[in-house]
Amino acid sequence: MALTASISTANRPRASREPQSARRQWWSRFALRWIVLAVLLALWQLATMAFPSPFFPQPIRIFERAALLWLPGPNGVLTPSMLNDVLPSMGRVLLGFAISVVLAISLGVAIGLSRKFADYVDPIIQFLRAVPPPALIPIFLVLFGTGDEMRVLLIAFGTAWPILLNTIDGVRSIEELKYETATVFRISFVSRLKRIVLPGAAPKILAGVRTSLSLGLILMVISEMVAASSGIGFSIVQAQRGFGFPDMWAGIVLLGIIGFLLNTLLTVIERRILAWQRSSGRETA
Amino acid sequence: MLNIEHLTHTYGTGAKAHLALKDITFAVEPGELVSIVGPSGCGKTTLLRTMAGLMRPTGGDLTFLGNEITSVPEGLAMVFQDYRGSLFPWLSVESNVRFPLKRLGLSKADLDARVSESLVAVGLTGFEDRFPFQLSGGMQQRVAIARALAYRPKILLMDEPFASVDAQTREDLEDLVLSVKKKFNMTILFVTHDIDESVYLADRVVVLSKPPTFVVTTLDIPLSDNRDQIETKEDPEFIRLRGEVARLIRHPKSDDVTIPVADVA
Ligand SMILES: Nc1ncnc2c1ncn2[C@@H]1O[C@H](COP(=O)(O)OP(=O)(O)O)[C@@H](O)[C@H]1O
Ligand SMILES: [Mg+2]
Numbered sequence: 001m002a003l004t005a006s007i008s009t010a011n012r013p014r015a016s017r018e019p020q021s022a023r024r025q026w027w028s029r030f031a032l033r034w035i036v037l038a039v040l041l042a043l044w045q046l047a048t049m050a051f052p053s054p055f056f057p058q059p060i061r062i063f064e065r066a067a068l069l070w071l072p073g074p075n076g077v078l079t080p081s082m083l084n085d086v087l088p089s090m091g092r093v094l095l096g097f098a099i100s101v102v103l104a105i106s107l108g109v110a111i112g113l114s115r116k117f118a119d120y121v122d123p124i125i126q127f128l129r130a131v132p133p134p135a136l137i138p139i140f141l142v143l144f145g146t147g148d149e150m151r152v153l154l155i156a157f158g159t160a161w162p163i164l165l166n167t168i169d170g171v172r173s174i175e176e177l178k179y180e181t182a183t184v185f186r187i188s189f190v191s192r193l194k195r196i197v198l199p200g201a202a203p204k205i206l207a208g209v210r211t212s213l214s215l216g217l218i219l220m221v222i223s224e225m226v227a228a229s230s231g232i233g234f235s236i237v238q239a240q241r242g243f244g245f246p247d248m249w250a251g252i253v254l255l256g257i258i259g260f261l262l263n264t265l266l267t268v269i270e271r272r273i274l275a276w277q278r279s280s281g282r283e284t285a
Numbered sequence: 286m287l288n289i290e291h292l293t294h295t296y297g298t299g300a301k302a303h304l305a306l307k308d309i310t311f312a313v314e315p316g317e318l319v320s321i322v323g324p325s326g327c328g329k330t331t332l333l334r335t336m337a338g339l340m341r342p343t344g345g346d347l348t349f350l351g352n353e354i355t356s357v358p359e360g361l362a363m364v365f366q367d368y369r370g371s372l373f374p375w376l377s378v379e380s381n382v383r384f385p386l387k388r389l390g391l392s393k394a395d396l397d398a399r400v401s402e403s404l405v406a407v408g409l410t411g412f413e414d415r416f417p418f419q420l421s422g423g424m425q426q427r428v429a430i431a432r433a434l435a436y437r438p439k440i441l442l443m444d445e446p447f448a449s450v451d452a453q454t455r456e457d458l459e460d461l462v463l464s465v466k467k468k469f470n471m472t473i474l475f476v477t478h479d480i481d482e483s484v485y486l487a488d489r490v491v492v493l494s495k496p497p498t499f500v501v502t503t504l505d506i507p508l509s510d511n512r513d514q515i516e517t518k519e520d521p522e523f524i525r526l527r528g529e530v531a532r533l534i535r536h537p538k539s540d541d542v543t544i545p546v547a548d549v550a
Pocket of ligand 2: 330331444445
């Protein structure tokens with residue numbers, strides 16, 4: 001999934017002058033993305049049919065299970081797995097991520113703007129960012145219990161660092177002349193934050209957000225594998241323990257799909273925000 | 286309007302001290318276009334930055350409309366040499382021009398009118414929605430000028446604004462300055478190291494020496510108000526004036542550069 005995503009964004013040209021050739025390019029991109037994937041799936045299917053193993057079920061079986069587990073019923077009724085696993089997982093990762101984005105950007109802007117503040121907090125940041133977040137699970141369990149708070153906060157903590165460090169970097173990368181121009185026109189501090197600091201740092205911030213997004217999914221899954229009673233991570237472990245290998249694989253495939261969709265969403269947002277850049281086709285993490 | 290008296294500025298202290306501006310005195314009156322000409326590194330930017338209130342000089346008196354300049358005064362705008370750095374690349378052409386006007390409390394209609402009037406004046410109609418990276422250097426500098434025009438400053442400071450555009454564009458932009466000066470009856474202080482440019486644009490030229498810098502002389506430019514890139518520059522009076530400015534920069538007639546007594550003895 002990550003592979004197809006990066007191919008699609010790295011090669012996307014800017015609006016072409018000739019609609020004819022643009023259309024052809026679009027088709028060849030489309031083909032590259034999906035036909036290659038379809039061929040790989042077909043090979044996987046053939047391999048599992050040729051060498052049957054309970055640990056490696058046929059992809060068709062996996063997708064059958066996935067549809068049964070998560071697709072809503074005929075009258076739109078959500079399945080228990082959707083309600084108990086997918087939605088709680090998404091809720092945790094999105095909430096944790098939202099907290100992280102808000103706090104990390106605010107703190108990053110403050111640190112990026114003030115050398116003095118940076119000198120005070122730098123050692124703490126250097127230490128905390130070096131700790132692999134999963135290693136903190138025991139501490140978070142003691143501090144916040146086994147409920148959702150622990151998972152949300154773990155996700156928030158773990159995803160904050162790339163955003164924080166990139167925000168600091170981004171804010172520092174803004175040329176002094178931009179601020180001098182603002183000074184000459186007597187532009188207020190709030191206005192500077194909104195119209196100069198944040199947009200100026202946006203390319204870096206968004207790169208950090210992208211890194212953090214995959215980190216968030218990883219932390220979501222890991223945190224759901226300990227002391228949990230719901231979530232995609234929980235369901236994968238449960239399935240594996242109960243020898244429900246198609247379900248286990250279905251969970252893994254679902255994580256891939258969710259990651260892909262979130263990444264695509266971020267790419268769309270990024271393209272809107274960074275339309276002012278010479279090349280708004282950006283690398284994906 | 287703008288008065289500078291015995292301005293001096295020294296960068297650094299002790300052994301590393303560099304006397305950038307030794308003694309600068311001149312004034313700008315309303316409606317004038319004064320150009321300051323001097324060799325590179327003589328402290329023109331330093332001088333302009335002190336006048337804009339972006340830095341405090343180490344000595345001398347600066348007043349704008351009778352008030353001492355301690356920070357950026359209201360009613361002053363500046364066009365920097367580095368247009369790329371002073372535009373906001375994430376704002377469209379129109380938003381760049383509009384941004385500084387927001388705090389002025391204008392009505393929506395007034396705001397729109399000012400923005401479009403300025404863009405018309407610099408010849409950028411049709412480019413409102415472009416981002417700076419989609420424009421040539423000359424066009425970017427036009428955006429910076431439009432931004433300053435829309436702001437309606439009482440005085441406009443320009444720091445070698447055309448030093449990094451090609452010759453043809455430069456002439457167009459010089460004429461643009463003359464035309465907006467007339468149209469908006471502006472007071473402009475224009476810094477340049479280009480002697481022709483200083484004479485072509487100005488009502489008065491302030492000639493600076495090499496560092497340590499002082500005002501060699503202030504020269505009135507009695508050329509007609511309707512200047513033309515070709516005709517004005519063929520005018521014998523223009524040629525005489527530019528020759529004089531060049532000579533003054535090269536051989537400043539001042540007590541300050543007489544040979545030190547010790548060397549004579
Ligand atoms: N921030 C600074 N610190 C120390 N020296 C400076 C600084 N800015 C400029 N100078 C020095 O002051 C002199 C005048 O610089 P500047 O005002 O930029 O000249 P100009 O604009 O005429 O080319 C130069 O020798 C320059 O190196
Ligand atoms: Mg300069």
